[in-house]
Amino acid sequence: MSGQSLSRRHFLKTSGMVGGGIVVAVALPGCAFNGPHPIEVTDAGFIPNAFLQIAPDNKITFYCPSDEMGQGIRTGLATIIGEELDVDPANMLVQAAGSHEDYNNPEFRVQGTGGSNAVRVFYQPLRQVGADTRALLLNAAALDLGIPSEQLLTDDGFIVAGDRRYPYGDFVDTASSLEMPVATSLKAPSNFQYIGADAPRVDALAKATGTASFGIDTDLPGMVYAVVVRPPVAGSKALKFDDSAARIAPGVLDIVAVSSGIAVVAERYWQAHQAAKKLTVDWEKRPLSSVTSTQVRQDLSAALEANDDTESSHVGDPEKAFAEADRILETDYYAPFLAHAPMEPLNATLRITENGADLWTGVQFVGAAQGVLERLTGLPRGDIKIHNQFLGGGFGRRATLSHIVEVAEIAMSIDKPVQLLWSREDDLRHGFYRPAAMMKIKAAADNEGRITAWQARRSGANITAQTMKNALPGVLPSLPTGLLNGLVGAMDYVFDNWAVDASSVEGLHETYSLPSYRVSHASVDHGLPTTFWRSVGHSYTSFAVESMMDELAEARQIDPVALRLKNLEDKPRMKNVVAQAGRLMAAMTVPEHHHLGFAAHSSFGTDVAQIAQVSVTDGNIRVHKVTCVVDCGLAVNPDIVRAQLEGAVMFALTATLYGQIDLDDGAVVQSNFHNYPILRMNESPAVDVVIINSQTPPTGIGEPGVPPLAPAVANAVYRATGQRLRDLPLKLA
Amino acid sequence: MITFSLNGDSVSFKGDPNTPLLWVIRDDFKLKGSKFGCGAGLCGACTMHLDGAAIKTCVLPVAAAANKKVTTIEGLGNPEALHPLQAAWVKHNVPQCGYCQSGQIMAAAALIADKPDASSDDIDQAMSGNICRCGCYPRIKAAIASVADNSQSYDATAVEATS
Helix, strand or coil: CHHHCCCHHHHHHHCCCCCCCEEECCCCCCCCCCCCCCCCCCCCCCCCCCCEEECCCCCEEEEECCCCCCCCHHHHHHHHHHHHHCCCHHHEEEEECCCCHHHCCCCCCCCCCCCCCHHHHHHHHHHHHHHHHHHHHHHHHHHHHCCCHHHCEEECCEEEECCEEEEHHHHHHHHHCCCCCCCCCCCCHHHCCCCCCCCCCCCHHHHHCCCCCEHHHCCCCCCEEEEEECCCECCCCEEEEECHHHHCCCCEEEEEEECCEEEEEECCHHHHHHHHCCCEEEECCCHHHHCCHHHHHHHHHHHHHCCCCEEEEEECCHHHHHHHCCCCEEEEEEECEECCCCCCCCEEEEEEECCEEEEEECCCCHHHHHHHHHHHHCCCHHHEEEEECECCCCCCHHHCCHHHHHHHHHHHHHCCCEEEECCHHHHHHCCCEECCEEEEEEEEECCCCCEEEEEEEEEECCCHHHHHHHHHHHHCCCCCHHHHHHHHHHHHHHHHHCCCCHHHHCCCCCCCCCCCEEEEEEECCCCCCECCCCCCCHHHHHHHHHHHHHHHHHHCCCCHHHHHHHCCCCCHHHHHHHHHHHHHHHCCCCCCCCEEEEEEEEECCEEEEEEEEEEEECCEEEEEEEEEEEECCCCCCHHHHHHHHHHHHHHHHHHHHCCCECEECCEECCCCCCCCCCCCHHHCCEEEEEECCCCCCCCCCCCCCCCCHHHHHHHHHHHHHCCCCCECCCCCC | CEEEEECCEEEEECCCCCCEHHHHHHHHCCCCCCCCCCCCCCCCCCEEEECCEEEECCCCEHHHHCCCEEECHHHHCECCECCHHHHHHHHCCCCCCCCCHHHHHHHHHHHHHHCCCCCHHHHHHHHCCCCCCCCCHHHHHHHHHHHHHHCCCCCCCHHHHHC
16 A cells, blocks of 8 residues: 555545544555454455444444446445345445545456446455454454354344344444454345345435535535636647636636636636637647548448458357358448436536645546546645545546546646536537447358358447546556556557457457357547447447347348347357347237337346337337346346336437437537437336346446347337338438 | 525525526525536426426526525425425435436426326426436336325425425
8 A cells, every 4th residue: 555545544534434433444465554453355356445434323334435326336335235234225324435545446456436347346345344344243242241142143233132132333342452353254145135125225315305415516615616618629729819808707717728728717607607608719620620420430431341450359260151151141330429418517626735635526437536636736645535426427428537637737727626517518529429330240140040150340439548548647647647648659559450449349249159250340530539438339239239130030031039049059148038038028019000129238247138119100219118138147226227227228219319429520519408319208218127036146237228229229110110220320211 | 686585585696697597596505406417408407496387597597586486406395304206206216316306306396286186298298308317217207106196286385485
């Protein structure tokens, strides 16, 4: 941990937790550690930390290491630790953890939330922390009560001795003097009381009463407000600007050039917003400045025609298998750029004093936000605190750092606490986007529907290099800028010339058992910033793969579900999901003029099949109902699993019917919800969710509901109209 | 100076009368439950009641609220005294990210006050001005329908009378 290490008590105090009680802390072997009860966790992949505080009044606080952006992670992780601690998550106070490396995501090795991994990676470690803590409390109670611990039980925050119940808080003093048990045996899943049961979200009440605090709700004494005028074309620098009219606008305090544009600082947000319109700025031209959406599509097609791809993976000899096939289908599918459009526009509030920096925001990447402030302010990392709030939607957008950089540059210029707020127009026009993708799928199936050869090729911009470009200054705060630029350049070079960015091609073959396949990629980057968008590469690859599965079924005159089952021989979990969904579909009766479409896709360790019930009237596609079958292993909170599938269907249906970011002269055309429409209630389908009963460890649920939806709808539209739509969003001829 | 009733209290605002009501409520009166989503009246995150009617306040000049009754989510109910819709929201586990939910609940409360027995179509129509990016629509609809089923009416002026 080095000199940046904070003392445990200091750390928790500055995280907003004061008062007595015990702090349950676990430390890496070899790290300096000042907490009262260090334990050693044997799971080598886990970087442990302080997750619990039990106060004498029996208030039990859980510091949640993952960021709550709607996916229900505070409830999910509280359920997991509460199960072994034996405390109902509803009776815990669940708070966002502060910024500290002990809260690192065990897989990312940095504090952050994404990739639908939180429940999966914290499932075992948080159960262990809960179990060890419960064992410690039992040992303390045994001493205090003079009863052997074997004769004591626990129940929802109480030690039970015969017919007497004692709050955990009664034993915290004694517990503080004992050694923390390690590797306490965990409950058998058959004994789970909270895991696997429907339960209320721990944040539902706050969010139903307007009392949940988001980054935008931060209000500090003496705080001023800032907006930034950014270039119409990403990355352009201001050549010159005239701020004479803006400077004299009401409430304006300062105008500051920052690396992304020109910031206007005022006493109130509205004043800054109004004054910003009075700025005139000449922006430099960039290569992107002449790019249009039409050109992007042409360039992506041309890249595939050039046949100069980089191979990602292959199995068997697909060329030989194609040569032996009696019928081959080869088809292009296209998906455009997309914006995330979280409901809470990006914002960040920063206060820098001689004692350090405090940032209030909602980020998916707390560790990198802290690192980027370390880099920009030069303050020691331990003096930079991230007060992460509820995130008003994330979807990948809040894993980027440009707004953190902006607020730091502004705060360092004006010497006041400042709140930076993006408008919706800023969000849609100056964001990071899901890259456009052209996919060419070539496939052959025998007359029984078994795929014999598969070739999947994708062209478009990569995600990982661009995202790292944005994140690395924060992830490696002490790396000199020259080396940093070199590293980013090298990454670009590698993905352009040698290796394939896994995010760009994920999902192009993995769902099925294919005897021969080849997946390859052609990088085409026009310079529009890209990043992860809920389900990432799967968001477009599923559309190509699952549309092709229906096209193959039609070519061979085989039922589409039967064809899929033929190609899932060594994928038993997905085979079961498809079989169950297929039985549901076969039993469905639909009104006249309604049609069913099927799709399945595996992502983030989770298998999902969806059946879309669709009608088409006067060229308008209406999705009436979506039935989902999901196997995500053990469902920690089945109701949240259902909610994630419901929400994923709506999120994906927006993309399927409307989602499209266009470029004109390099600038994003869409600006607000009138031309970047989001599905509304009167367009929303009913959603049924069937969760496969499973005792295997949990897998992802935030994203896997997204990928199958677009092809399920496209497959239904084909049945309704005979039109095979291969471009997203779906538009009938 | 513009004077209006805010959750039953008489308040005055001395700034630019063209300032949208949303920013006056959030930045001057420090009630943060109403949210900014689009600034163009397109998403409904900023929905409040103006004399009982659901209004998108990100495009409503504060001058339009002069001498009227403004009710925000904070005036509708609180964790200790929930409006029936808020209780239904919790019961149905409606929120995901939660950012739009104040606006959703205010839109729903105006509907229920107007039509205590709102039908499914009524709900669709009244709520189609409020975007939820997390896609909580099935639960929002179920929560509203459960209150409509109970015929529990909400008097939008009651909060003024009791405060």
